[in-house]
Amino acid sequence: MIIAAPEREIPAPEREIVVELDGLTRSFPGSPEVHAVRGVDLIIRSGEYVSIVGPSGSGKSTLLHLLGLLDLPSGGTYRLDGEDVSALPERRRSAVRGSRIGFVFQAFHLLPSRTVLDNVMLSMLYQGVPRRQRRERAVEALDRVGLDHRREFTPRTLSGGERQRVAIARALAGRPSLLLADEPTGNLDRANASGVLELFDDLHADGLTLAVITHDDQVSRRADRRVRMIDGRLEPVLEERS
Secondary structure: OOOOOOOOOOOOOOOOEEEEEEEEEEEEOOOOOEEEEEEEEEEEEOOOEEEEEOOOOOOHHHHHHHHOOOOOOOEEEEEEOOEEOOOOOHHHHHHHHHHHEEEEEOOOOOOOOOOHHHHHHHOOHHHOOOHHHHHHHHHHHHHHOOOHHHOOOOHHHOOHHHHHHHHHHHHHHOOOOEEEEEOOOOOOOHHHHHHHHHHHHHHHHOOOOEEEEEOOHHHHOOOOEEEEEEOOEEEEOOOOOO
16 A cells, blocks of 8 residues: 655745845944934844834934935845845935835825815826826726825815825825835824725735834834834834734
């Protein structure tokens, strides 16, 4: 009698790395010199939802500027989708930022006199996306955040939560590989903040890679993985999510 060998379980392949920081530093000249980011190592894989929490002055905002290619590191390496972006010239850095990174800020940064649709479409203008395609993507993004019915409104007629959803739609329209959010609920009341965080949960469930910078422990707990900035250094948050 031939006995079949037991089937071996094949481990699932690891997801691709979107963000890889290796010894990243950022210092500012002065007397004394300010070391805002000190030797940060961080890996964020495709589809992860990571929160970076810490008090004011801990280096969170500086790290966000580095992750978003809004600033250059003083040392170390930053790879985005496998490309070393640590010292790119401004023109190339701007192109990578526009095509791979979406931003959501505490202040919504919307043009008050333009329609919601225009605000979302404008985000793709410098990517060279044809106008018809910009409109299609904008409509799709607004529908994704539940605001398709508001596309011809102006931001000044919307609630704070709706404005933040427009800002999220603007970020999504560029189809980024990484969505960065900086204190995304800081200007919102509890109900609107909850709605935005639930939207982030949905986007994460759809496979989007998110990194949320926050000082709010309750906001950070929505993420799969939490890390904390302390005096420019990054450390894991060890307690389990509630």
